[in-house]
Amino acid sequence: MGCNHKYDFSEAVRQFEDGIVPPRCETCGGILRPDVVLFEDPMSSDYYRALEALEGCELLMVVGSSLQVYPVADMPYLARQMVIINKEPTPFDSRAAVTAHCKAGEFFEELASILKL
Numbered sequence: 001m002g003c004n005h006k007y008d009f010s011e012a013v014r015q016f017e018d019g020i021v022p023p024r025c026e027t028c029g030g031i032l033r034p035d036v037v038l039f040e041d042p043m044s045s046d047y048y049r050a051l052e053a054l055e056g057c058e059l060l061m062v063v064g065s066s067l068q069v070y071p072v073a074d075m076p077y078l079a080r081q082m083v084i085i086n087k088e089p090t091p092f093d094s095r096a097a098v099t100a101h102c103k104a105g106e107f108f109e110e111l112a113s114i115l116k117l
């Protein structure tokens with residue numbers, strides 16, 4: 001949180017297992033936090049870039065989201081067509097052209113196999 005140095009998640013796990021709680025940045029000593037938007041965080045610039053990308057978007061592929069947390073849960077309303085890949089059903093499944101209830105990694109491994117990639 002101090003210097004924006006990025007670590008692999010395994011570093012946080014290693015520190016946690018070594019009793020360093022919360023895990024710390026080895027550069028500045030600041031607390032490590034996941035690189036995601038947490039509740040009450042301001043939306044990142046990625047969110048606004050995603051909104052821009054949705055303008056004129058022909059197909060939105062939702063991967064690994066319950067689509068139940070706003071404002072991201074509003075994004076499907078901006079999509080013309082949608083594919084949803086999520087382990088659990090979402091409120092938008094009936095609006096999607098395709099839904100797959102499975103792990104994203106398994107979905108893409110199968111897709112790559114079908115496409116012989």
Ligand SMILES: [Zn+2]
Pocket residue numbers: 001002003004005025026027028029030
């Ligand atoms: Zn740091």
